[in-house]
Amino acid sequence: MHADDAQTGLRLHNVSVRLDGRLLLAIDCHIRPGSVLTLMGESGSGKSSLLDFIAGHLRPDFKAEGRVVLDGEDLTARPAQERHIGLMFQSPLLFPHMSVLQNLAFAIPASVKGRLLRREMAEQALLDVGLAGFGARDPITLSGGQQTRVALMRTLLAEPRALLLDEPFSSLDQSRRAGMRKLVFRLAKAKELPVLLVTHDREDADAAGGMIHWLGRDDPGNGCTDKAQP
Amino acid sequence: MIRQGGKPDVPSVLIALLMAGPVVAGLAGTALPAFGYLPVLGFETFSLQPFQALFAEPGLATSAWISFSTGLVASVLSLAIVLVFMAGWYGTRTFGRVSRFLSPILSIPHAAAAIGLAFLIAPSGFFVRLLSPWMTGWDRPPDLLILNDPDGFAMTLGLVAKEVPFLFLMTLAAMNRPHLGAYFKAGATLGYGRMATFFLIILPQIYPLVRLPMLAVIAYATSVVDVAEILGPTTPRPLAPQLIVWMNDPDLSMRLMASAGALLQLTISALAITFYLVLEKFAGIAFKSSALTGKRFRQDRNGQIASLLPMLLILVLMALSTGLLVLWSVAKSWWFPAAFPQVLSIDRAVNAVLMAGPALSATLTLALLSGVFATALTLWLLEARGFRKKRDSKKLKMLIFLPLLLPQIGFLFGLQMLFLATGLGGTLTSVLLSHLIFVFPYAFLALSDPWNRLDPRYEKAAASLGISRSMIFWKIQLPLLLRPVLVTLAVCIAISVGQYLPTLMIGGGRIETVTTESVALASGGNRQYAALYGLLQLLVPLAGFTLAALIPNLVHRNRSALQMRG
Numbered sequence: 001m002h003a004d005d006a007q008t009g010l011r012l013h014n015v016s017v018r019l020d021g022r023l024l025l026a027i028d029c030h031i032r033p034g035s036v037l038t039l040m041g042e043s044g045s046g047k048s049s050l051l052d053f054i055a056g057h058l059r060p061d062f063k064a065e066g067r068v069v070l071d072g073e074d075l076t077a078r079p080a081q082e083r084h085i086g087l088m089f090q091s092p093l094l095f096p097h098m099s100v101l102q103n104l105a106f107a108i109p110a111s112v113k114g115r116l117l118r119r120e121m122a123e124q125a126l127l128d129v130g131l132a133g134f135g136a137r138d139p140i141t142l143s144g145g146q147q148t149r150v151a152l153m154r155t156l157l158a159e160p161r162a163l164l165l166d167e168p169f170s171s172l173d174q175s176r177r178a179g180m181r182k183l184v185f186r187l188a189k190a191k192e193l194p195v196l197l198v199t200h201d202r203e204d205a206d207a208a209g210g211m212i213h214w215l216g217r218d219d220p221g222n223g224c225t226d227k228a229q230p
Numbered sequence: 231m232i233r234q235g236g237k238p239d240v241p242s243v244l245i246a247l248l249m250a251g252p253v254v255a256g257l258a259g260t261a262l263p264a265f266g267y268l269p270v271l272g273f274e275t276f277s278l279q280p281f282q283a284l285f286a287e288p289g290l291a292t293s294a295w296i297s298f299s300t301g302l303v304a305s306v307l308s309l310a311i312v313l314v315f316m317a318g319w320y321g322t323r324t325f326g327r328v329s330r331f332l333s334p335i336l337s338i339p340h341a342a343a344a345i346g347l348a349f350l351i352a353p354s355g356f357f358v359r360l361l362s363p364w365m366t367g368w369d370r371p372p373d374l375l376i377l378n379d380p381d382g383f384a385m386t387l388g389l390v391a392k393e394v395p396f397l398f399l400m401t402l403a404a405m406n407r408p409h410l411g412a413y414f415k416a417g418a419t420l421g422y423g424r425m426a427t428f429f430l431i432i433l434p435q436i437y438p439l440v441r442l443p444m445l446a447v448i449a450y451a452t453s454v455v456d457v458a459e460i461l462g463p464t465t466p467r468p469l470a471p472q473l474i475v476w477m478n479d480p481d482l483s484m485r486l487m488a489s490a491g492a493l494l495q496l497t498i499s500a501l502a503i504t505f506y507l508v509l510e511k512f513a514g515i516a517f518k519s520s521a522l523t524g525k526r527f528r529q530d531r532n533g534q535i536a537s538l539l540p541m542l543l544i545l546v547l548m549a550l551s552t553g554l555l556v557l558w559s560v561a562k563s564w565w566f567p568a569a570f571p572q573v574l575s576i577d578r579a580v581n582a583v584l585m586a587g588p589a590l591s592a593t594l595t596l597a598l599l600s601g602v603f604a605t606a607l608t609l610w611l612l613e614a615r616g617f618r619k620k621r622d623s624k625k626l627k628m629l630i631f632l633p634l635l636l637p638q639i640g641f642l643f644g645l646q647m648l649f650l651a652t653g654l655g656g657t658l659t660s661v662l663l664s665h666l667i668f669v670f671p672y673a674f675l676a677l678s679d680p681w682n683r684l685d686p687r688y689e690k691a692a693a694s695l696g697i698s699r700s701m702i703f704w705k706i707q708l709p710l711l712l713r714p715v716l717v718t719l720a721v722c723i724a725i726s727v728g729q730y731l732p733t734l735m736i737g738g739g740r741i742e743t744v745t746t747e748s749v750a751l752a753s754g755g756n757r758q759y760a761a762l763y764g765l766l767q768l769l770v771p772l773a774g775f776t777l778a779a780l781i782p783n784l785v786h787r788n789r790s791a792l793q794m795r796g
Contacts (some may be wrong), residue, residue: 052690054559055690055692055693055694057690057693059431060618074453079699080539080690080693080694081696081697081698081699082696083694084696085694086694086695087691087694089690089691089692091687093685093687093688093691095688095692095706096710096789096791097709097710097712097792098794099788106692106695106697106705107695109644109696127382136787137793138790139791140790140791141790154695155694155695158694158695158696160694165693186490220740
């Protein structure tokens, strides 16, 4: 392992999450830029709490220890807004009171000035995922797959430095999943983002092609060690 | 997390002060004069004299008994009507229709409803007119005490007609939880009748959410003033309106006695609540033991029909009452026993509305300001608590509802003294503050549920996009909740318009609203003007609810996910 390697990507330093004193999970992990860590586990194993902890949304009744370090910066004490960690959920959660284009423009950082430029960026994002001309639409009129694609672009337009995926493919039809997985992982790789994927679905893990970590297992072959990485 | 948790929770503290402050100060301001201490008027020694004077008043026991009995009976009857109706009809088309008609009744202020009801049932009222003289032989109003009857039946009816819609909507809100439909099915699959399923399976789950509103109803009904002035007995009066008479007596020492009476009122309301809690305990035991017997109560068709009748009766009474308000306000002459006015004229109505201008503008000012303040405070509180990811705290909830769980008169006496002492008495500001005490709990009641039900992942998604907390509030949470926020505003307006006692007492006669005017006119026997002011009372909240329904459809017209369904 090179020294500069250790500085980049998403590092979870001895993270543990407890609820009412009960240990939900413990993990120590390094996700390199452009690589995917797939987290698998039973429901109730604390997967969502881990994502909440990393993204800065953990409820105060949960007690977490450890540090979240992104590209060498310790994010543990920062509010969610200042972490630059993109989040995708099971459902696309497009804001229902905005048009598709407004949803995308809403995500572009304020530092990008100019109405026209912001509009062009949003339209380019739609074009990138094959949804050119959908900008004016009411999000609810889009199919599930189309909504997920918009949600993905919305996440990426905010210029995240890491991506957390909370079973984002589970709401899609079987036939659409493969295409969507490819798209997500391709874009994440192109942007050199470390990705943490939480899923029930073994196929998701295989498609991600990275390390697999089983929550609740302690055996040495369990994914989240540097050795297991190809 | 550390940074977020470090700052004090300003809105929670502020709300606690806003709610508990006036109540505590008001109670103290009531208790001290009750024991003879009121330095402003020169009473500086403590004594039991006010209580001695109070208990020496003729008719006091009757007054107290009327307050206790009418309040308790009206409250329990209202809850019973609501619950059996829920049990018999929840989820049916009839249920849908009835609830559509009940909601607007909720927005009718108590005083307006009472005035309409009086027009209906008085000896010279619509019912008697319909039957006279061809059936009754009466060509002048009979000398019957239908209105203001000594036992308070008319008053109880008026209270039931207004509390049923309130308890109905509170129960309906409590039933708005996942899997409830599945429980109904589970009950049916096990062979239990519809009503038995409701009482044995559903009610135990939702009752905790109904209890607080029910206690508020008891506190209100046992100490009501405006309904009592219009429909209640007069010789003697129920306790609360009697206290107002003493309070306004030119002999200032009567104020001490009135304060002692206010403490008695607190005791009576507390007794009624205690009595109800015992009743509730027994009912709980009865239901539990019935559930263990395994009796299915499968044949409940008759019960179902019986449960519909009181509800329909209330709907018909309120519809007729409202109709009579309209009719009376445009009636130029309407002599007994004609069932309809001889001469209709809009001129006098228009004149009266012009005359009502100042009262109407005071009403609107108070309603809008208290509505905006209460809604904004609620949003602030909910946003801050959501941001801290605090769960609903029982203590805060109790504090917020505290002003509704005490008889208004119990602490308004003291509050009035306090405002007088600070020189704020009789100003719009002090009346506004007093309205806010009673409006805020309803704002919280109306808004906290929709707020908590908003998918928290919208906030997470936006925060992860780097959107600031205030932007999330203004651009995501507020627009998504536009409909409930506007409904809350409308509820606040309705509550504020309905406030009679706070306006009367804190305003000290210097602030007049259409509500205080209508009660004065109704007790003065001026039917046309009373009807007009009653109608105005009703139109203001109606306008609020109509706008609350229309605006979101307009704003979100291209967003079908946010359109009102069916």
